Amino acid sequence: MAQLELNSLEKRFGGGDEQVEAVSELSLSVIDGEFLVLVGPSGCGKSTTLNCVAGLESVTDGEIRIDGEVVNDKRPEERNIAMVFQSYALYPHMTAAQNMEFGLKMTTGLSKGERREKVESTAELLDISELLDKKPKSLSGGQKQRVALGRAIVRDPAVFLMDEPLSNLDASLRSTMRTEIQQLQDDLDVTTVYVTHDQTEAMTMADRIAILYDGELQQVGQPLECYYRPENRFVAEFIGEPAMNTLPVERRGDRLVGSGVDFPVPDRASGGLSRGQFTLGIRPEAISLVEPNTGAVTGAVEVVEPLGESSHVYVDIGDSTVTVKTEGPKSVDRGQRVGIDFPEDRVHLFDPDSGVAVARRASIPNERPSDRTALTD
């Protein structure tokens, strides 16, 4: 159990003209027992950050502290961390038990019997006791991942680092393992940093998520905070499935006008908004289809994706396409003209250049409709 702090962490690769900045000025603090998910698209620096924490990459600048102690120059095994890798990274020539035991053998003075005991109790926890004598080759993807988790857990580390541990599993197994990892982390109460590019994983598993883009921290907060109150356009579009709709608009008087869009400036935002260009953001699940010419915009249905309980409807509104998530099975047809209603309290406004949110929710709704109205700048 430990607290992990990153202070102005920087990592650059290469030198001279070819230098690439993978992580810049990243400051984060993970409290004892917390499950923090680092999420972002490929190449955003999340795995590099994790490798720096693990000691597998050197740090260019800044510091990493585990329980207050700077560990920048410490070797991986001196940092009291354990890591789970994307492709499991199990030693193919060793049995599951030997894989789990290896770290203990290298780092502790435990006797063979003591090591075996630890391995067995961890295997029991993960329900893999019957796999201990098998080699990775004869294990399924899910079983391998359990052994890889076991290898990390058996070391009883201060911090768990997980680098996209579920991305090699099929969809159904992934959701099962998601719950299991969450439960394990809860039971073991070990500080965990989990890297993924999958926003669903991030949303469902994390105590807090840190969204990275281009090596920079975009926002860090509880999953719902990031969903309802994104600090910038990147976070707004990255978190949520399907992605938030964004439309370029211009403020004219008390209206926001864009190609096919004509919408009143949200009440709570009107005071702080200057005139000029904005990007209007609205989530597909926040909007509904209405009769043509009665909502904020009107357009023709391009594609309907029925998903059973809900459908995704793509509506062409001239220069852009708006995604609408509708309840129930297919309710509209391709080519049909429909109106789209934007509830005022769900509209986000972003600065078109910096992407910073200029109008977003004041708070996260907690199931009471009265809380759902606040908008602020």
Added chain:
Amino acid sequence: MATERTIEDSSLGGRIRRTVSRSTVGDIVDRVVSRPLFWLLPAVLFIAVFQLYPMFEVFRMSLTDASQLTQGESYVWLENYRQLFNSERFRSTLSVTAIYSASSIILQLALGLGLAVAIDYGVRRGLRGPLVTRVVVLSAWIIPGIIIGLVWKIMLLETNVGVLNNGLGQLGLDIVPFRSDPDMAVISVIIAGAWRGTAFSMIMFYAGLKRVPDQLYRAAKVDGAGPLARFRHVTLPQLKPVMFVVTILVTIYSLNSFDLIFALTDGGPGRATEVIALAMYKTGFDSYQMGLASATAVVLLVITLTITAVYFVVFDVSEEI
């Protein structure tokens, strides 16, 4: 079935018959090419004509008194083998071959692995030009052994002209009898052989090392394994299949070494560097005793097969094959 079709329209008859016969030929071709045996046939024929038959012929000849000096031959059965095992020359040849092969195998495996690990280590840390390095090293292997033998002969000449002796002379040292002293000659032959063979094992080991996933090393680092422990617990086990193949091939090459030694020392001084393949050649083409030479060849084959079988047990590669 196409052949059972009743043809009523006589004007179409010819065309239909042609179609039917064409499809029958097509059927037969289809059936033949779908058999695995058809595709194995070229290889089977090649091996039978150029390898199995000569091998059988050598075995048969080893039971005869065939000679290049006389026409005809008669079966003497195991006489050649009896003569071989009773000859002092053959026993010395066997021991020279054993010393030469064992040293060559150890040197080539150790040096090849060392070089490959060094290059792999460098490449994983951003070293440039691994291809150039490999090509340079490999050039030692693609040069024919007879030329390498001659090159080493010039290097080891026992006058001031010899490259090595010239260098030693510059340092004020005496001339070393690299080729005329029996013990030195064996060492010279071993070193020249290793110099050549190391390139091959290095290339093989390097290919094997490249296949070791980086994540295993990272996992081992997190598990607290230092460089030596990583080599022992990750690299070596991962190299096992390659190690097996390289060991077998190097062993076969070493046991059958001929060209390089032929050019460098011709088995001399005396018979100090006469390995079994060289003895076989001399028996057959200098003494014209083809029967005895064939028996030597059969013994060499049995030795090679036995050692290979031992490797199969020692390496326990049943899982990999």
